[in-house]
Amino acid sequence: MLTDIEIARAAARKNIAEIAARLDIGAGDILPYGHDKAKISRDFIAGLDGAPPGRLILVTAINPTPAGEGKTTTTVGLGDALNRIGKRATVCIREASLGPNFGMKGGAAGGGRAQVVPMEDMNLHFTGxxxxxxxxxxxxxxxxxxxxxxxxxxxxxxxxxxxxxxxxxxxxxxxxxxxxxxxxxxxxxxxxxxxxxxxxxxxxxxxxxxxxxxxxxxxxxxxxxxxxxxxxxxxxxxxxxxxxxxLLRDALLPNLVQTLENNPALVHGGPFANIAHGCNSVIATRTALALSDYVVTEAGFGADLGAEKFLNIKCRKAGLAPSAVVLVATVRALKMNGGVAKSDLGTENVAAVRAGAVNLTRHIENLRLFGVPLVVAINHFATDTDAEIAAVSDICDGLGVRAILCRHWAEGGAGAEALAREVVRLAAEPSDFTTLYPDEMPLWDKIGTIARRIYRADHVEAPPAVRKQLDDWQADHGHLPVCMAKTQYSFSADPAALGAPSGFTLPIREVRLAAGAGFVVAICGDVMTMPGLPREPAANRIGLDADGNVEGLF
CATH class of the missing domain: 3.30.1510.10 (Domain 2, N(10)-formyltetrahydrofolate synthetase)
Incomplete structure (x- = not known):
């Protein structure tokens, strides 16, 4: 079986001017970085004002586990699938940070037959x-x-x-x-x-x-x-x-690249929805919406972080409203949430799938609070059994949400056509999108609302100095939304509390005012805004082969 990087290197890439032409962007309206990536010019973007917007599709996921969920892979696969069924679709994803690439997470360009290329460039310096x-x-x-x-x-x-x-x-x-x-x-x-x-x-x-x-x-x-x-x-x-x-003049321009199936993708903005807002840039999303029927974008980590911030911060600040949400889950991840060790995930265990599905159920309940049509994408792994897949579908049926098995990792866009058709159907339905809290709610109450309604905490605690800081900011900055910095692995602040914990106390260690960005950061528990490398960092395995190709990055 080919690895992700072998698949990416074997891809027949088109010149970036051809990809731009698919979005009616002329060769003079792009700033090429080599042959396979470019920035879209400022004048072209400025000329898009008033263009009819496409439909915005958010891809999010259950809480991440070492088993993998494939949110970016699903985002890319869905974009390719929408193009396959005759829709004009653009993928909007975030850029990769060097930190996790040399730490433990690896690349951030999708996987298998659902990738964005050039993969190596995107995961290293990209366009700077x-x-x-x-x-x-x-x-x-x-x-x-x-x-x-x-x-x-x-x-x-x-x-x-x-x-x-x-x-x-x-x-x-x-x-x-x-x-x-x-x-x-x-x-x-x-x-x-x-x-x-x-x-x-x-x-x-x-x-x-x-x-x-x-x-x-x-x-x-x-x-x-x-x-x-x-x-x-x-x-x-x-x-x-x-x-x-x-210094940021050119960095503000979105980056145009392509999927393995030569469909357009805009890669722009920062990851890390555990400590930041973790969304693709507003300028990239708006540009794609002006040029496409459908824009498929992702928000980092689980829906309790990425989707919550996408909906409460990005959509609120940019005046965006998603037409549908895709919630990605895997049988493997549900089994881990159900108590199965990573080494045992290859063995059928329907009971563990059902036990771990409490995590999926919680995310479905949470996303419904925002009033946007929802579908679950079961990202298929070769070890999944029919009985395990049926268990996930039954659970979703019981909640009134359709679950669709997707094979885009192995088959590319063809493996996600059923998901694409369901997304088109959902996006045509009325959406009652609403944010979780109003602007006028006090900052401390916004933190408490997220903690109780999304995480299911019973209590929120903070040192007196943190409460005083929020009180001091309230008069001038109380209208701002809150960006929670929290472990991505659990609804709680304890990364080991898998499944759907409730009844806990959420500790707020620190708050930071981001007056320019327009939000207040609340740092929960032990989460760090400067990560460390693991005992065996990925950097130990990264190097060049005899032909000068990168090895070990993916």
């Missing part, structure tokens, strides 16, 4: 967007310390600088550091630290901005510190927003 975001973020950090060094005219309180540095790599030793050691020439010593680039507010801003002017306005609103008398200090006050915008 993440490097630009890293540079813009760290430029602001450097300008803060430089301002303090040269007299601190803004009266910044060194104890209340909140803007950390970032890098797109897992490195736990950089979480908390001391800056400015070595004497007066090296700046003023203070505490600091690093987050991973995808957790940067600059990443969130790029994903939510509508154009360059909006980008600079949002960057200027970033709050980096407080003065000694408690007033906020912004990037605009430091005169950093203009230079940051220059």
């Amino acid at each position: 967007d993440f490097h630009a975001i890293t540079s813009a973020h760290n430029l602001l950090a450097a300008m803060i310390d430089n301002h303090i060094h040269w007299g601190n005219a803004l009266d910044i309180d060194l104890r209340r600088v909140t803007w950390r540095r970032v890098m797109d790599m897992n490195d736990r030793v950089l979480r908390d550091i001391v800056l400015g050691l070595g004497g007066p020439a090296n700046g003023t010593p203070r505490e600091g630290g690093f987050d991973i680039t995808v957790a940067s507010e600059v990443m969130a801003i790029l994903c939510l901005a509508s154009d360059l002017a909006d980008l600079q306005d949002r960057l200027g609103r970033i709050i980096v510190a407080r003065t000694r008398d408690g007033r906020p200090v912004t990037a605009r006050a430091l005169q950093a927003d203009g230079a940051m915008t220059v």
Whole structure:
């Protein structure tokens, strides 16, 4: 059996100008990065204003397990399938972070016969967007310390600088550091630290901005510190927003690539819905909607994180409304939620499927709160048995949701045509899309609403300092939505609590204000905004073969 990378390398790719032409984008309206990837020009995107929108389809999943769920694979397979049945469809997915690629997760371009290519480029430097975001973020950090060094005219309180540095790599030793050691020439010593680039507010801003002017306005609103008398200090006050915008000028443009079946895909924006909002960029989604009948996009990790943030943050801020939601599940993942060890997943166990389906049931119940038509996609694995698949279908039937077996990993778009037809049917139905909470709800109550209605927590607790911080923000920022930073493996803050835990207490450790992006981050439990590498990182296995091809990345 061919591996994902062998399938990707064997693919007959078309020149990116041919892919652009399928969306009526002329050769002069793209900025090629080689022969198989390009950015769409700013002038072309600006000319799309008022174009009739296509239908937006969200692909989400049950909570991730080591068994795999295949959310990106299903997103790509569905996009190919919609094109196969005569619809004009574009896939919109997120870019990959180097951190997990060299850590433990691996690539983020789909798998099998449902992939986006060029796979290696996408999982490495791609078009340099993440490097630009890293540079813009760290430029602001450097300008803060430089301002303090040269007299601190803004009266910044060194104890209340909140803007950390970032890098797109897992490195736990950089979480908390001391800056400015070595004497007066090296700046003023203070505490600091690093987050991973995808957790940067600059990443969130790029994903939510509508154009360059909006980008600079949002960057200027970033709050980096407080003065000694408690007033906020912004990037605009430091005169950093203009230079940051220059660094991000090209990164703001969405990246056009193709699937293995030569259908268009826009890959743009940050992953990590556990610590960020984890959605494809607004500008990419809107561009695709103006050019397509259907746009298939994904939101990171399980629906309790990615879909909740997509619906409550991205759709709220961008004025988007999905026409249908696809919830991806696998028999293997349900068996793990039912208590089966990964080594035993190849053995039929209908009882474990039914026990683990409480996780699937919870996600179905949650997604119904948003009023959007829903279908379950059973992402097929070769070890699945007829009895196990029937058990999942029976459970979904009992909930009034159709479950469709999909074989896109092995068969490409042909293996997801039944799903594509059901999506077309659902998208034609009336949608009563609504967000989970109103803008005017207090910040603490928004956190509690998500915790109780989505996670099924009985209580939410936070230290007095966190509650006071939220109270202090309420007058000026209480209208903002909340971005929960939480383990992706469980509805709770305990990654080992699989299935559908309830009746627990959700601990809020810290809150951060992302005034430019337009949300408040609530950090739950032990989740880290700078991950570490595992005991055996994937980097140990990555290298080049004799022909210069990448080995071990996928």
